[in-house]
Amino acid sequence: MNAKFFFIISLFIVLSCKNESKKISDSDWIKISERISYSENKDFFEFKSGKFNYKIPQSKLPFKKIMLLNASLTGYILEIKAEDKINGIASPEYVFSQKIRALITQKKIQNIGNDQKYNIEKILSHKPDAVFTNYIESFENTYNILRKNDIQVIFIDEYLEQKPLDKANIINLFGQLLGKEKEASLRFEEIKKEYEKFSKLAQEQKEKPKVLVNEMYGNQWFLAGGKTSTANYLKDAGASYILKENEQDTSIPMSFEEVFIRAKDAEYWVNVGNHKHKSELISINPNYEKLSVYQKGKIYSLSGAMNGAANDAFESGAIRVDLMLKDYIKIFHPHLLPHHKLIYLKPVSTGYN
Numbered sequence: 001m002n003a004k005f006f007f008i009i010s011l012f013i014v015l016s017c018k019n020e021s022k023k024i025s026d027s028d029w030i031k032i033s034e035r036i037s038y039s040e041n042k043d044f045f046e047f048k049s050g051k052f053n054y055k056i057p058q059s060k061l062p063f064k065k066i067m068l069l070n071a072s073l074t075g076y077i078l079e080i081k082a083e084d085k086i087n088g089i090a091s092p093e094y095v096f097s098q099k100i101r102a103l104i105t106q107k108k109i110q111n112i113g114n115d116q117k118y119n120i121e122k123i124l125s126h127k128p129d130a131v132f133t134n135y136i137e138s139f140e141n142t143y144n145i146l147r148k149n150d151i152q153v154i155f156i157d158e159y160l161e162q163k164p165l166d167k168a169n170i171i172n173l174f175g176q177l178l179g180k181e182k183e184a185s186l187r188f189e190e191i192k193k194e195y196e197k198f199s200k201l202a203q204e205q206k207e208k209p210k211v212l213v214n215e216m217y218g219n220q221w222f223l224a225g226g227k228t229s230t231a232n233y234l235k236d237a238g239a240s241y242i243l244k245e246n247e248q249d250t251s252i253p254m255s256f257e258e259v260f261i262r263a264k265d266a267e268y269w270v271n272v273g274n275h276k277h278k279s280e281l282i283s284i285n286p287n288y289e290k291l292s293v294y295q296k297g298k299i300y301s302l303s304g305a306m307n308g309a310a311n312d313a314f315e316s317g318a319i320r321v322d323l324m325l326k327d328y329i330k331i332f333h334p335h336l337l338p339h340h341k342l343i344y345l346k347p348v349s350t351g352y353n
Contacts, residue, residue: 032173033166035157040176047173050135052155060129062179063152067112067123069133071095073156075316076171079187080180087126088112096310118142124149130177132156159314162229162249164236164321165192171319187319194322195236201336202238202329209332211239212259212266212293214251215273216285221259222251230271237328242266256287266293268331270345274303277349300331304346313344 029037029048038047046055067088068074074097077083083100088110095101103109110126113119120142123131130152143153154177161167168191175184211234213224224230226246234241242262246252263269269291275281278299281288288294304327305312317324327345330337 032169033161033163035160035166036170036173038173038176045176047176049155049173050157050160052135054152054154056152056177060152061177063129063177065126065128066178067110067126067128067131069112069115069118069131071310072134072158072314072318073132074100075319076158076174077178078316079171079319080175080178080183082174082178082180085178087128088123090114090118093309094311096305096307096312096315098307101307115139120145123151127151130154134159158318162227163232164229164325165195167229168192168195168319168321191320191322195325198322198325198329198336199236202236202325202333205238205333205336207333208238208240209267210263210265211241211332212263212269212291213241213271215281215288216256219255220253221256222253223259225250225252233325233328234270236325237332239268239328239332256285260287260290264292266291267297269293269297269299270328270331271302272299272348273301274306275301275348281348298331299348300345301348302345304342304344317344 029039031037036047036049038045040046040058042058044055044057045061046053048054064085065087066085067090068077068086069090071089071091071094074086074089074095077086078097078099083103086100086103086109089095089100089104090112091114092101092104092111095104100109104111110122111119112122115136118139123146128151131146132154134157135155146153156170156173158167158170161170169188171184171188172181175181213230213234214222223243225248226241226243227249228251231241231244231246235244243252272281278294281294281299293299302313303311313324323343326337326340327342330340330342331345
């Protein structure tokens with residue numbers, strides 16, 4: 001009787017330990033950002049990206065061939081030197097990288113259409129292991145066709161990340177999926193170190209110039225909310241954003257009159273469109289001339305690195321947040337970075353030539 005009782009108790013303890021171990025394993029998620037986290041064991045690599053959950057057998061990793069439906073994701077691939085794994089990309093006209101463009105010209109990377117119409121036949125014929133894309137609800141039918149053909153469809157909405165370092169940290173997810181874990185971890189730590197170093201310097205500055213962002217579309221001015229990526233960059237660059245007290249992480253539509261009042265003391269106006277001269281702004285909206293920052297301040301467009309329709313601010317800029325931050329610091333506190341040359345931002349000329 002005692003032996004039987006001891007056996008039952010022992011079995012209970014073993015099972016309890018196994019269940020406890022499973023619980024620990026299930027909860028052992030590594031957080032990349034507010035939207036992305038992952039966990040793995042010897043059998044599966046699991047991750048969450050926004051509202052989507054993935055459970056990929058370790059036997060299918062690392063991916064050997066991938067396709068990108070968004071050119072903005074190429075920056076991550078290039079940083080871990082995994083461009084040889086890309087065998088297709090959509091809307092190649094939006095690719096800034098000369099290296100990727102050359103591979104497209106050489107047909108080593110296929111042009112698989114654009115967001116108006118993806119070339120499904122070409123995608124299927126080249127049999128990628130996975131397709132990476134921002135999620136667009138209207139393309140659910142396309143995604144389902146790919147899934148039915150045993151192609152993993154992975155949604156990464158990097159543009160929804162509001163903390164610059166969170167956006168950069170997505171490189172570690174790519175590292176896990178593409179067998180470049182060490183390279184990804186090293187690059188992220190280097191970028192993080194630079195970002196935090198110069199952010200600390202900038203935020204220690206007593207003078208924090210007031211800043212206006214974006215411009216009008218139609219009758220509304222879509223200002224970045226106070227918790228958006230733009231607002232975080234400005235704070236970390238030692239500036240005072242006109243909506244810094246706002247708690248939203250999305251764009252906020254305002255009338256010109258509302259912005260005019262809030263921006264009356266602004267010294268800088270950044271992230272305007274691809275304009276060479278101030279006169280172009282007036283031709284779009286004559287009201288801009290009423291702004292004090294238009295008359296006396298400095299204006300910068302987010303178009304310092306363009307290649308046709310491609311803007312590197314949305315490609316390498318997604319991962320090289322340290323360089324983006326340095327651009328802003330160079331503008332607001334130039335003495336902190338005397339040798340830095342603007343990369344993604346450029347001044348809008350006051351002249352007409």
